[in-house]
Structures are given as structure tokens and as C-alpha cells.
Amino acid sequence: KAGVTQTPRYLIKTRGQQVTLSCSPISGHRSVSWYQQTPGQGLQFLFEYFSETQRNKGNFPGRFSGRQFSNSRSEMNVSTLELGDSALYLCASSGTGLTEAFFGQGTRLTVV
């Protein structure tokens, strides 16, 4: 069974631009969560999608948004990028009713 796939692996963007990251969950998983990982703050929950609906949201500004498609694939978007948005963005998928989250390799975003 293929794992969680995130694309792209690396991105370099300029301050003020926007970016879209993609995540394909494990086949059959309907829950997709996004996390931001930085050296200072660690792993911070961004939001979770289940059956195309946002089920939970972390404490991030509105510049961070996401969506989920009918095939459970998910995207997250960050608008008006700031230097502090530089981080490893991780996507995790879970099966229905299960808490075990399986992570992708992440997208390393660098904002310059």
C-alpha cells in the first residue's frame, strides 16, 4: 500500500507570494491533517479535513487555508508569504475512526 505522498518536496518562494502544497493520503483514508514544523515551535496543527469538510482548525492566521477533494486528496494554500512561514509542512492521513496518523515526507518551504 502506498504511503502518504506530498508534492513538491522543496519550494523556494519570495515574500508576498502565495503557495499551494499537495497531499495524497493512503488509499482508503478519508482524514487528512496538516502540520507545520519549525525548530522553534515544533510540530503545530494547522487543520484537518474529513470527507471534504474542515473538521478542526489550529491557531494560524487566515492566510493558511486548505481544501479536500472527493478522492480525499488535499491541498493547503498560504497567501502573502512571510519569512516566518519557512518550515517543513507535513501532511498526515488517518483511517475512519482511528487516531493513528501516518505522515508524508513533507514539503520544505523556504521564503526569501
Next chain:
Amino acid sequence: GQQLNQSPQSMFIQEGEDVSMNCTSSSIFNTWLWYKQDPGEGPVLLIALYKAGELTSNGRLTAQFGITRKDSFLNISASIPSDVGIYFCAGQLGSSNTGKLIFGQGTTLQVKP
């Protein structure tokens, strides 16, 4: 926001030694998970715990869900060089019915051959 206090922050041990790390919180958790992360990669799930008092093993790894539901520990026996990495605890709050996980700050493990 909610926090998990994970300790120690880092460990430098000799190959063959046993390792112990733990996480504590002021909140009650439904689930405790332990992950290992290698540089540049995503966290890999090691062990999942669902019931207070539960003790679960995965090879040389053993983890327990604390009786109070506010703590968990992970033990690694007879460490080997490939155990090097960052270990994270993560929990789902008792009041939560979603996939949101709270993570500890991580324990960096280095093993000297």
C-alpha cells in the same frame, strides 16, 4: 495552547544501552502515539496506545499509557546506531473526537557505536 512536556530534550548514549523518555501533560489524553523522525523526513509511527495502563511493545521498543491518562513513556532497549533520530510523543485530547494531535518538543537521541 495545549502542550506536552517531553523529556529529556536530548540524549547521547553508548550502543547497547537502554533509553527512556517520557511525556507529561496537565490535560487528559485519549490516545498516545510515539513517532521517530529522521532528518529531512516525516515522522514515522512507532507505537499507538489507546487505554490507560496499556503497555505495548514493538521489537526493542516498549511504551506505556499512564494510569492518570496524563503521561506516557517510551523505552528503547539495547540501542543500536540506527536508533539515532528525534522521537516525538503525540496525544489526542480527551475532549477531542477529531484527528488533531498535540506533539511534544521531541527527544534527540544520539548513539555512539
